[in-house]
Amino acid sequence: MFGAKTCQVERYKQLRNALNRVCARFAETITEDIFEQAGKKLGMLRKKAMIFDNESEFDVLVDYCLYDVYRGNRNLVERWTDFADELTDADERLILDAMQKAHYSIFKITGLEPGMGARIEDCLYESEELFLYDINISNSALSDIRFGGRILCADDIVMTTGAMLPFFQRSMWLAENVVATMCRRFKAKSLTELTRKQKSEVTAAIIYIALAYGASRLVEFRAPFANETTNEPVGYEYEPEEIRRLHPKDPCICGSKKNFGACCGRNR
Ligand SMILES: [Zn+2]
Numbered sequence: 001m002f003g004a005k006t007c008q009v010e011r012y013k014q015l016r017n018a019l020n021r022v023c024a025r026f027a028e029t030i031t032e033d034i035f036e037q038a039g040k041k042l043g044m045l046r047k048k049a050m051i052f053d054n055e056s057e058f059d060v061l062v063d064y065c066l067y068d069v070y071r072g073n074r075n076l077v078e079r080w081t082d083f084a085d086e087l088t089d090a091d092e093r094l095i096l097d098a099m100q101k102a103h104y105s106i107f108k109i110t111g112l113e114p115g116m117g118a119r120i121e122d123c124l125y126e127s128e129e130l131f132l133y134d135i136n137i138s139n140s141a142l143s144d145i146r147f148g149g150r151i152l153c154a155d156d157i158v159m160t161t162g163a164m165l166p167f168f169q170r171s172m173w174l175a176e177n178v179v180a181t182m183c184r185r186f187k188a189k190s191l192t193e194l195t196r197k198q199k200s201e202v203t204a205a206i207i208y209i210a211l212a213y214g215a216s217r218l219v220e221f222r223a224p225f226a227n228e229t230t231n232e233p234v235g236y237e238y239e240p241e242e243i244r245r246l247h248p249k250d251p252c253i254c255g256s257k258k259n260f261g262a263c264c265g266r267n268r
Pocket of ligand 1: 181253254
Protein backbone atom coordinates (compact mmCIF):
# COMPACT_ATOMS: atom_id res chain seq x y z
CA MET A 1 0.00 0.00 0.00
CA PHE A 2 2.86 2.30 0.90
CA GLY A 3 4.56 1.63 -2.44
CA ALA A 4 1.36 2.19 -4.37
CA LYS A 5 1.07 5.59 -2.79
CA THR A 6 4.63 6.53 -3.67
CA CYS A 7 4.04 6.07 -7.39
CA GLN A 8 0.72 7.84 -7.00
CA VAL A 9 2.68 10.94 -5.95
CA GLU A 10 3.87 11.35 -9.54
CA ARG A 11 0.28 11.06 -10.74
CA TYR A 12 -0.75 13.57 -8.09
CA LYS A 13 1.83 16.05 -9.38
CA GLN A 14 0.54 15.73 -12.95
CA LEU A 15 -3.04 16.29 -11.84
CA ARG A 16 -2.03 19.16 -9.57
CA ASN A 17 -0.36 20.85 -12.56
CA ALA A 18 -3.47 20.29 -14.67
CA LEU A 19 -5.60 21.79 -11.89
CA ASN A 20 -3.32 24.83 -11.72
CA ARG A 21 -3.56 25.33 -15.50
CA VAL A 22 -7.35 25.01 -15.53
CA CYS A 23 -7.74 27.35 -12.55
CA ALA A 24 -5.49 29.97 -14.09
CA ARG A 25 -7.67 29.98 -17.20
CA PHE A 26 -10.91 30.14 -15.24
CA ALA A 27 -9.62 32.87 -12.95
CA GLU A 28 -9.14 35.16 -15.95
CA THR A 29 -12.87 35.02 -16.60
CA ILE A 30 -13.95 36.19 -13.14
CA THR A 31 -15.76 39.46 -13.65
CA GLU A 32 -15.72 42.48 -11.36
CA ASP A 33 -19.26 41.85 -10.09
CA ILE A 34 -18.39 38.28 -9.08
CA PHE A 35 -15.26 39.46 -7.24
CA GLU A 36 -17.34 42.08 -5.46
CA GLN A 37 -20.07 39.68 -4.42
CA ALA A 38 -17.53 37.17 -3.08
CA GLY A 39 -15.35 39.83 -1.45
CA LYS A 40 -18.35 41.19 0.44
CA LYS A 41 -19.36 37.74 1.72
CA LEU A 42 -15.85 36.89 2.90
CA GLY A 43 -15.34 40.24 4.60
CA MET A 44 -12.61 41.39 2.21
CA LEU A 45 -14.55 44.27 0.69
CA ARG A 46 -14.34 47.21 3.00
CA LYS A 47 -15.50 50.68 2.04
CA LYS A 48 -15.72 49.64 -1.60
CA ALA A 49 -12.08 48.57 -1.70
CA MET A 50 -10.89 45.01 -1.69
CA ILE A 51 -8.38 44.52 1.10
CA PHE A 52 -6.14 41.47 1.20
CA ASP A 53 -3.93 40.64 4.10
CA ASN A 54 -1.73 38.50 1.88
CA GLU A 55 -1.62 36.32 -1.21
CA SER A 56 -3.38 33.38 0.43
CA GLU A 57 -6.45 35.55 0.97
CA PHE A 58 -6.55 36.32 -2.73
CA ASP A 59 -6.34 32.57 -3.53
CA VAL A 60 -9.24 31.94 -1.17
CA LEU A 61 -11.26 34.68 -2.88
CA VAL A 62 -10.61 33.26 -6.36
CA ASP A 63 -11.59 29.78 -5.16
CA TYR A 64 -14.85 31.11 -3.71
CA CYS A 65 -15.57 33.00 -6.96
CA LEU A 66 -15.14 29.83 -9.03
CA TYR A 67 -17.29 27.52 -6.91
CA ASP A 68 -19.66 29.55 -4.77
CA VAL A 69 -20.93 32.52 -6.74
CA TYR A 70 -23.93 31.62 -8.84
CA ARG A 71 -25.35 33.19 -11.95
CA GLY A 72 -28.68 31.52 -12.51
CA ASN A 73 -28.16 28.05 -11.16
CA ARG A 74 -24.58 27.65 -12.23
CA ASN A 75 -21.26 28.54 -10.72
CA LEU A 76 -18.30 29.53 -12.86
CA VAL A 77 -16.90 25.99 -12.97
CA GLU A 78 -20.18 24.70 -14.37
CA ARG A 79 -20.47 27.50 -16.87
CA TRP A 80 -17.04 26.44 -18.11
CA THR A 81 -18.31 22.99 -19.07
CA ASP A 82 -19.80 24.68 -22.16
CA PHE A 83 -16.21 25.19 -23.29
CA ALA A 84 -14.93 21.77 -22.23
CA ASP A 85 -14.08 21.00 -25.87
CA GLU A 86 -11.43 23.70 -25.72
CA LEU A 87 -9.56 21.58 -23.20
CA THR A 88 -7.56 19.25 -25.37
CA ASP A 89 -5.52 17.80 -22.54
CA ALA A 90 -7.01 14.62 -21.03
CA ASP A 91 -5.89 15.50 -17.49
CA GLU A 92 -7.48 18.93 -17.77
CA ARG A 93 -10.77 17.36 -18.78
CA LEU A 94 -10.53 14.92 -15.88
CA ILE A 95 -9.92 17.83 -13.54
CA LEU A 96 -12.83 19.85 -14.94
CA ASP A 97 -15.07 16.88 -14.25
CA ALA A 98 -13.72 16.53 -10.69
CA MET A 99 -14.21 20.25 -10.10
CA GLN A 100 -17.98 19.84 -10.56
CA LYS A 101 -18.02 17.58 -7.50
CA ALA A 102 -15.58 19.45 -5.27
CA HIS A 103 -16.83 20.27 -1.79
CA TYR A 104 -15.82 22.65 0.97
CA SER A 105 -15.47 21.48 4.55
CA ILE A 106 -13.25 21.49 7.61
CA PHE A 107 -10.91 18.53 7.86
CA LYS A 108 -9.00 17.10 10.76
CA ILE A 109 -5.59 15.66 10.05
CA THR A 110 -5.26 12.24 11.67
CA GLY A 111 -1.85 11.24 10.38
CA LEU A 112 0.97 12.45 8.16
CA GLU A 113 3.05 10.75 5.51
CA PRO A 114 5.93 13.12 4.85
CA GLY A 115 6.54 13.83 1.18
CA MET A 116 3.08 12.56 0.24
CA GLY A 117 0.17 13.84 2.21
CA ALA A 118 -2.07 13.31 5.19
CA ARG A 119 -4.90 11.14 6.35
CA ILE A 120 -7.89 13.35 6.98
CA GLU A 121 -11.32 13.16 8.53
CA ASP A 122 -14.19 15.37 7.42
CA CYS A 123 -15.42 17.29 10.49
CA LEU A 124 -18.65 18.55 8.91
CA TYR A 125 -19.82 15.77 6.60
CA GLU A 126 -19.89 12.09 7.37
CA SER A 127 -17.29 10.28 5.36
CA GLU A 128 -14.63 7.63 5.57
CA GLU A 129 -11.08 8.63 6.37
CA LEU A 130 -9.45 10.02 3.21
CA PHE A 131 -5.88 10.25 2.05
CA LEU A 132 -5.14 13.79 0.93
CA TYR A 133 -2.21 14.22 -1.41
CA ASP A 134 -0.49 17.44 -0.41
CA ILE A 135 3.25 17.65 -0.07
CA ASN A 136 3.24 20.99 1.75
CA ILE A 137 0.79 19.82 4.37
CA SER A 138 2.64 16.52 4.79
CA ASN A 139 5.83 18.36 5.63
CA SER A 140 4.39 21.11 7.74
CA ALA A 141 1.12 20.52 9.50
CA LEU A 142 0.84 19.44 13.07
CA SER A 143 -1.40 16.46 13.24
CA ASP A 144 -4.30 17.74 15.33
CA ILE A 145 -4.96 21.00 13.51
CA ARG A 146 -8.13 21.37 11.44
CA PHE A 147 -8.16 22.91 8.01
CA GLY A 148 -10.95 24.59 6.10
CA GLY A 149 -10.69 23.97 2.39
CA ARG A 150 -12.16 22.48 -0.72
CA ILE A 151 -11.23 19.03 -1.91
CA LEU A 152 -11.79 17.17 -5.15
CA CYS A 153 -11.07 13.67 -6.32
CA ALA A 154 -9.63 12.83 -9.73
CA ASP A 155 -8.32 9.40 -10.70
CA ASP A 156 -8.80 8.30 -7.05
CA ILE A 157 -6.46 11.05 -5.93
CA VAL A 158 -7.87 13.47 -3.37
CA MET A 159 -6.39 16.96 -3.44
CA THR A 160 -7.23 20.49 -2.36
CA THR A 161 -8.30 23.19 -4.78
CA GLY A 162 -6.47 26.02 -3.04
CA ALA A 163 -5.20 27.41 0.22
CA MET A 164 -6.22 25.45 3.31
CA LEU A 165 -7.03 27.68 6.28
CA PRO A 166 -6.06 26.41 9.73
CA PHE A 167 -8.67 26.29 12.49
CA PHE A 168 -7.74 26.30 16.13
CA GLN A 169 -9.81 25.52 19.22
CA ARG A 170 -11.58 28.87 19.38
CA SER A 171 -12.28 29.39 15.68
CA MET A 172 -13.37 25.75 15.38
CA TRP A 173 -15.82 26.21 18.24
CA LEU A 174 -17.27 29.24 16.47
CA ALA A 175 -17.41 27.48 13.09
CA GLU A 176 -19.33 24.57 14.63
CA ASN A 177 -21.79 27.01 16.23
CA VAL A 178 -22.32 28.79 12.95
CA VAL A 179 -22.85 25.56 11.00
CA ALA A 180 -25.40 24.32 13.58
CA THR A 181 -27.28 27.65 13.58
CA MET A 182 -27.35 27.83 9.79
CA CYS A 183 -28.63 24.25 9.48
CA ARG A 184 -31.43 25.08 11.93
CA ARG A 185 -32.28 28.23 10.01
CA PHE A 186 -32.40 26.29 6.74
CA LYS A 187 -34.49 23.61 8.51
CA ALA A 188 -31.96 20.88 7.83
CA LYS A 189 -30.67 18.19 10.16
CA SER A 190 -27.18 18.33 8.70
CA LEU A 191 -25.16 20.05 5.99
CA THR A 192 -25.89 17.17 3.60
CA GLU A 193 -29.51 18.30 3.36
CA LEU A 194 -28.69 21.87 2.30
CA THR A 195 -29.00 23.10 -1.27
CA ARG A 196 -25.83 24.07 -3.08
CA LYS A 197 -26.53 27.76 -2.63
CA GLN A 198 -27.14 27.27 1.09
CA LYS A 199 -23.86 25.36 1.33
CA SER A 200 -22.13 28.33 -0.32
CA GLU A 201 -23.52 30.58 2.43
CA VAL A 202 -22.10 28.23 5.05
CA THR A 203 -18.75 28.12 3.24
CA ALA A 204 -18.59 31.93 3.27
CA ALA A 205 -19.24 32.01 7.03
CA ILE A 206 -16.56 29.36 7.67
CA ILE A 207 -13.98 31.26 5.60
CA TYR A 208 -14.96 34.52 7.31
CA ILE A 209 -14.23 32.99 10.72
CA ALA A 210 -10.88 31.53 9.65
CA LEU A 211 -9.76 34.86 8.21
CA ALA A 212 -11.01 36.76 11.26
CA TYR A 213 -8.63 34.64 13.30
CA GLY A 214 -5.68 35.35 11.04
CA ALA A 215 -5.65 31.90 9.40
CA SER A 216 -4.27 33.14 6.10
CA ARG A 217 -1.25 34.63 7.85
CA LEU A 218 -0.43 31.30 9.41
CA VAL A 219 -0.65 29.55 6.04
CA GLU A 220 2.34 31.49 4.89
CA PHE A 221 4.43 30.78 7.92
CA ARG A 222 7.36 28.44 8.21
CA ALA A 223 6.65 24.84 8.91
CA PRO A 224 5.25 23.82 11.28
CA PHE A 225 2.84 26.68 11.91
CA ALA A 226 4.53 29.14 14.14
CA ASN A 227 3.54 32.16 16.13
CA GLU A 228 4.22 35.31 14.12
CA THR A 229 6.21 37.04 16.81
CA THR A 230 7.79 34.28 18.86
CA ASN A 231 8.31 31.80 15.98
CA GLU A 232 7.24 29.04 18.35
CA PRO A 233 5.34 26.15 16.76
CA VAL A 234 1.64 26.31 17.47
CA GLY A 235 -0.90 23.56 18.05
CA TYR A 236 -4.67 23.21 18.19
CA GLU A 237 -4.78 24.99 21.57
CA TYR A 238 -3.24 28.09 20.03
CA GLU A 239 -5.34 31.22 20.27
CA PRO A 240 -4.56 33.42 17.32
CA GLU A 241 -5.15 37.10 17.58
CA GLU A 242 -8.53 38.21 16.25
CA ILE A 243 -7.43 40.37 13.37
CA ARG A 244 -10.86 41.16 12.00
CA ARG A 245 -13.01 41.94 14.93
CA LEU A 246 -16.15 39.96 15.48
CA HIS A 247 -18.00 42.64 17.44
CA PRO A 248 -20.85 41.46 19.71
CA LYS A 249 -23.13 44.20 18.34
CA ASP A 250 -22.47 43.38 14.66
CA PRO A 251 -24.95 41.26 12.68
CA CYS A 252 -24.03 37.60 13.14
CA ILE A 253 -22.03 35.93 10.38
CA CYS A 254 -24.60 33.11 10.21
CA GLY A 255 -27.06 35.53 8.61
CA SER A 256 -29.67 35.25 11.40
CA LYS A 257 -29.96 39.09 11.60
CA LYS A 258 -29.36 38.77 15.36
CA ASN A 259 -26.33 40.38 16.97
CA PHE A 260 -23.20 38.22 16.90
CA GLY A 261 -22.94 38.40 20.71
CA ALA A 262 -26.49 37.11 21.13
CA CYS A 263 -26.19 34.44 18.46
CA CYS A 264 -23.21 32.30 17.40
CA GLY A 265 -20.76 34.30 19.50
CA ARG A 266 -22.57 33.69 22.78
CA ASN A 267 -20.61 32.29 25.77
CA ARG A 268 -17.25 32.88 24.22
ZN1 LIG B 1 -25.38 33.41 14.41
